[in-house]
Amino acid sequence: MRDSSLSPSSRLGGAVISDRIVSALLEELRTGRYAQTDRLPAEVDLAAELGVSRTVIRDALSEMERAGYIERVRGIGTVVNRSVLNLRSRLDQKLEYYPLIRSFGSYPHADGIQIYPVRAGEELARDLAIEPGDDVICIKKRILADTTPVIYSIDYLPRALFGNRDYTRIDLSGDVFDVLERECRQQVASNVAHLKASCGDEPIRAAMRLAPGEAMLLLDEICYNRLCHPVMRSLSYYTNFFDFSILRKLL
Amino acid sequence: MRDSSLSPSSRLGGAVISDRIVSALLEELRTGRYAQTDRLPAEVDLAAELGVSRTVIRDALSEMERAGYIERVRGIGTVVNRSVLNLRSRLDQKLEYYPLIRSFGSYPHADGIQIYPVRAGEELARDLAIEPGDDVICIKKRILADTTPVIYSIDYLPRALFGNRDYTRIDLSGDVFDVLERECRQQVASNVAHLKASCGDEPIRAAMRLAPGEAMLLLDEICYNRLCHPVMRSLSYYTNFFDFSILRKLL
């Protein structure tokens, strides 16, 4: 029943048409035909115009609603939230800080890197779904945007992720997400972060060049791969260089 | 084609069957048949067992995936994320702090309440989609959990939301979400928060009884109703009494 000419050349993994529709609608909303409107056309109209079934349109709109760009109201229509549309630095959507720093036009790099092995205690073992006493690699470093210190990060990676290789011969100094992907074939799909405000201890404050009265966001995170298996625990201190936003919705 | 006997007595607004399925599955995952497993049955099996079409199952699973409880992997199945399942205090899901404080078994109440009118400046007017110079009601207060100060909040509500009524005769001292709903017929559907770490100024630190070296989360929020119209701006200082977690996912 499906016209396969609609989904050709799909080297992509998952959604094809409906993802393309999301991109197209976001583009139209930002700079195109729908840039001035606060309502999208009715679902049936969109479906007719784009030559797909209403289900496809609804899939696309569901994704956009999940991200907060629109709100669908029964009997009314599809309403646009322009404020959300213009947000950058969404803490709930972005996981990696290297691309984030680049998006500000700054050059991300690390210094003061320390790498050493530790043995997992009770808590770390539970967090990483390993046994207490198992080997864990700890990576501490300071991240700068150009010359400004913006993050102090402490990462814990299960030694087992590197198999039998000698991890001391692997370059662990770059973006830890790249390391995980390149060296461990692990993609981080989601991440649970506990949020605190922290002033940090003296060495960290000095490293981050904090003025008195300045505080940092402390993100205590566990990263999971697609199969919901933990692959990393991180503690990251973020200065207020970042203007993180998050979308909060009742579910 | 639809058997209406499946959706009886639906005083509920939206989803009926699929919402019931979400609740049932979450219950089974937490304390029932699926409490020990890390995979849910295949979609077709769930559909057959529950006597609904696969679409309904997929709607339910989509909602659960959005919340982070499960991850669906093509060719593999539906994987459970037990860590997310056990989270409380999700900053991305909860908007109101009164119920949150209650969920810790504490009694939420406010003191030091100040209410006064202000005129909107450029920024506030833009945030609230009103004109500069328009009347805005400012509510400042301290929130306590039992006897511990946990939040200092500053709320800005457009005067126009109260129509012609004399707002000084309205009780604005309780949960501001209740006030919005009861007095303004406005339900907050979503909320964009900008996150900072802050030490606060001296009066606030004193009011919150902060020790030296303690910092607070500062949430700078704009609340929207279902129609994506802003209804409130808030600045809230949260002490680390709260252990907020958030789910971060690539979209």
Add this chain to the structure above:
DNA sequence: AAGTGGTCTAGACCACTTC
């Protein structure tokens, strides 16, 4: 080859809002 989730169609009816 078998099994899983992902996409899509075509059509039906329900619930809510507005005129």
Add this chain to the structure above:
DNA sequence: AAGTGGTCTAGACCACTTG
């Protein structure tokens, strides 16, 4: 009454993973 989004069915085929 007309229009909107919300729910649901029944069935098809695609893409990926595993044995």
